[in-house]
Amino acid sequence: AQSVTQLDSQVPVFEEAPVELRCNYSSSVSVYLFWYVQYPNQGLQLLLKYLSGSTLVESINGFEAEFNKSQTSFHLRKPSVHISDTAEYFCAVSEGGYNKLIFGAGTRLAVHP
Amino acid sequence: GAVVSQHPSWVICKSGTSVKIECRSLDFQATTMFWYRQFPKQSLMLMATSNEGSKATYEQGVEKDKFLINHASLTLSTLTVTSAHPEDSSFYICSARSQGVGQPQHFGDGTRLSIL
Numbered sequence: 473a474q475s476v477t478q479l480d481s482q483v484p485v486f487e488e489a490p491v492e493l494r495c496n497y498s499s500s501v502s503v504y505l506f507w508y509v510q511y512p513n514q515g516l517q518l519l520l521k522y523l524s525g526s527t528l529v530e531s532i533n534g535f536e537a538e539f540n541k542s543q544t545s546f547h548l549r550k551p552s553v554h555i556s557d558t559a560e561y562f563c564a565v566s567e568g569g570y571n572k573l574i575f576g577a578g579t580r581l582a583v584h585p
Numbered sequence: 586g587a588v589v590s591q592h593p594s595w596v597i598c599k600s601g602t603s604v605k606i607e608c609r610s611l612d613f614q615a616t617t618m619f620w621y622r623q624f625p626k627q628s629l630m631l632m633a634t635s636n637e638g639s640k641a642t643y644e645q646g647v648e649k650d651k652f653l654i655n656h657a658s659l660t661l662s663t664l665t666v667t668s669a670h671p672e673d674s675s676f677y678i679c680s681a682r683s684q685g686v687g688q689p690q691h692f693g694d695g696t697r698l699s700i701l
Contacts, residue, residue, distance in 0.1 A: 506689065515591065515678050515692035516629075523686075562628065571617075573690060575628045 474499045476565050478576035486584050487555055493548040493579045495537075495563030503565045505546040506573070507537055510560040519561070522546060558583045586612050589681050591693025599701055600671060606664045606696045608679030615681035618662040619690060620654060623676045635662055669700045 479494040497503065504523050508516040520531040527539040537548045546563060563576040588611040596604055608618060617636050621629040633649075635641040635656035643649045651673075653665040662681070666673055676697055680690040 508692070513695070513697065515589070515694040516680075518689050518691065521689055572631060572634065573619075577628045 474503070474565055474567055474574045476563050476574050476576035478561075478563055478579050480579050481577065482580045482582065484582045484584060485553055488552045490551050491549065491553050491557075491581065493561050493563075493581065495546045495548065495576060497544050497546065497563075497565045499544075499565060499567055501567050503567055505537075505539060506564045506566070507531075507535070507546070507548050508562045508564060508575075510562065510578075512559075516562065519548075553581070553583045555583050555585060557581060587691045588612055589615075589679065589691045589693040591679050591696055593696060594694060595697045595699075597699045597701065598669065601668055604666045604669055604698060606666075606677055606679070606698075608662045608664070608681065608693050610660045610681045610683075610691070613681075613683050613691075614659040615662070616659065616684040617682050618656055619680045620652070620662075620664050621678045621680070623678060623695070625676075629678060632664075666698065669698070671700045674698055674700045 475498045477496045485491045506521045507519040509519050510516045520529045522529050522539045530536045535550045560578045562578050564573040566573050590609045592607045620632045623629050631644050632647045633641045633643045633654050635654050637656050637659050641654035656662040676695050678695040680692045682688045682690045
């Protein structure tokens with residue numbers, strides 16, 4: 473069965489510092505991987521996705537994630553965070569298509585001035 | 586593009602009443618819609634998956650008679666919480682996706698349901 477583990481429930485960081493949010497998954501078949509961001513009292517916004525091809529995917533706001541098949545990881549990184557990046561970040565996996573998404577528990581990124 | 590509108594955003598009602606939540610895809614055809622429930626500071630729990638024109642598929646442990654889902658068109662799905670009780674209070678989020686490989690789920694802004 474699929475599962476997603478986000479190793480850090482909270483990540484505090486100072487503004488302009490780099491950050492990495494970790495995500496590991498388990499699956500017996502090929503997967504599609506996603507990162508979503510959730511601001512307070514809102515739904516989820518797609519940040520980036522990995523379907524196939526290049527293992528490094530980027531979003532328009534400076535985040536990137538790298539798919540590592542051997543380590544079954546899809547960690548999210550940003551070289552310099554802003555206060556506005558404070559939010560909950562969810563890693564999710566879907567097996568072989570776009571049916572169910574299995575979400576990790578989420579990581580609360582708190583950016584401090 | 587790919588906007589999903591969820592209404593209402595917040596509802597408070599008395600115990601025993603039924604509440605309907607709407608989820609609309611505004612600029613694409615949603616062949617599949619999903620309903621999630623999220624408890625405070627927790628992840629999303631998938632409640633059910635609905636394909637347009639078909640009966641919804643409920644996840645284990647979700648009462649289908651309690652949470653009625655209708656997906657009558659390619660742009661609208663509704664979730665009705667019947668005879669709501671305080672334990673049904675939660676944040677409900679819908680998502681929608683169009684058909685085809687490479688189509689991600691797009692999420693609504695959620696509905697905060699409070700049952701008094």
